Amino acid sequence: MKGSFPLVPSVFVYATVWGGLARQAGLSLGEIALMCLIVTAGASQFVAVPMIAAGFPPLAVIATTYVVNMRHYLMAATLAPAFRGFPRRWLALIAHGVNDESFALAVARRNPPDPWFFLGSVVAVYGSFIGGALVGSVLGGLVSDPARYGLDFAFPAVFLALVVVQLRRRGDWAVAGGAGLLALWIAWRFLGNWHIVVAGLVASGLGALIMRPEDA
Amino acid sequence: MRPGVLVTIVGMAAATYLTRAPLLLALSDRPLRPRLRLWLRLIPLAVLPALAIPMVLLRPDGNPALTPANPRLWGAIVVLALTAARANLLLSVAAGVVVVAILRHFGF
Numbered sequence A: 001m002k003g004s005f006p007l008v009p010s011v012f013v014y015a016t017v018w019g020g021l022a023r024q025a026g027l028s029l030g031e032i033a034l035m036c037l038i039v040t041a042g043a044s045q046f047v048a049v050p051m052i053a054a055g056f057p058p059l060a061v062i063a064t065t066y067v068v069n070m071r072h073y074l075m076a077a078t079l080a081p082a083f084r085g086f087p088r089r090w091l092a093l094i095a096h097g098v099n100d101e102s103f104a105l106a107v108a109r110r111n112p113p114d115p116w117f118f119l120g121s122v123v124a125v126y127g128s129f130i131g132g133a134l135v136g137s138v139l140g141g142l143v144s145d146p147a148r149y150g151l152d153f154a155f156p157a158v159f160l161a162l163v164v165v166q167l168r169r170r171g172d173w174a175v176a177g178g179a180g181l182l183a184l185w186i187a188w189r190f191l192g193n194w195h196i197v198v199a200g201l202v203a204s205g206l207g208a209l210i211m212r213p214e215d216a
Numbered sequence B: 001m002r003p004g005v006l007v008t009i010v011g012m013a014a015a016t017y018l019t020r021a022p023l024l025l026a027l028s029d030r031p032l033r034p035r036l037r038l039w040l041r042l043i044p045l046a047v048l049p050a051l052a053i054p055m056v057l058l059r060p061d062g063n064p065a066l067t068p069a070n071p072r073l074w075g076a077i078v079v080l081a082l083t084a085a086r087a088n089l090l091l092s093v094a095a096g097v098v099v100v101a102i103l104r105h106f107g108f
Helices: A007-024 A029-038 A042-053 A058-069 A071-083 A088-097 A100-109 A115-140 A151-166 A170-189 A195-210 B003-026 B034-057 B071-084 B089-105
Strands: none
Touching: A007 A029, A007 A042, A007 A100, A007 A115, A007 A151, A007 B089, A029 A042, A029 A115, A029 B003, A042 A058, A042 A151, A042 B003, A042 B034, A058 A071, A058 A195, A058 B003, A058 B034, A071 A088, A071 A100, A071 A115, A071 B003, A071 B034, A088 A115, A088 B003, A100 A115, A151 B034, A151 B071, A151 B089, A170 A195, A170 B034, A195 B034, B034 B071, B071 B089
């Protein structure tokens, strides 16, 4: 677990921001705590909060969550060989711990990753994520008019920042820009709340067909 | 807890578990095929702008707000510029929020 201590402050702050924004978007403390405990996936929780606040139907939020979290397939497949020999019942529980930060740290250290290092990191990340979210949700209840301070803009701001740090190849820019424009057009021209899932899958699918597989 | 939100959160948890558990439990040694890996890497790159761009450029009534009088547009430009210049992520977001708050304060 010690090797993951450098992650703790950044995960804590990220979770505090999420908790504060979720509270201001109208989620109750119980809803925030439940989401942290059973979903425990930061990016998709950022995505879900403004959708819930805007009154999107549950199915649209759930489908969007699934698509945002599909990247876990990649991590789980990479981690799997490291967990050979573990009882399957444990693995069913350990699966809930797959997260970006622990994965990145464990793979950077050794490949195939050390399963015990990964598990220690999961404990550190989860503790700081849930602690940060609870602190944030209490603080968030203290601000009464979030739009006045531009806090509603924090959601798209986080999404845009997360995209920019992931852009690596020229094709990535086309996929990101194309998805944004397609979603804008769908949201403007059609009713309903499916522009995120449709534009996300179409743009990433086209990108995966057109780009070279080596760009993975 | 609101019943609709409870359904949403439980559904989110189930959907997320479905992305984590199957391939870990399969314990397969075979790596994913390159084009599948590429697609899985591109999905967040497509979903996040698909979410963000309409939030920035559409008004709550669903019509485009492609004018310089839209505070969110300037906030987005600041966030994109700062993250592209490799500024700290939370700092970039905070700067965007401050720009939006200032513009709103002056009535935009």
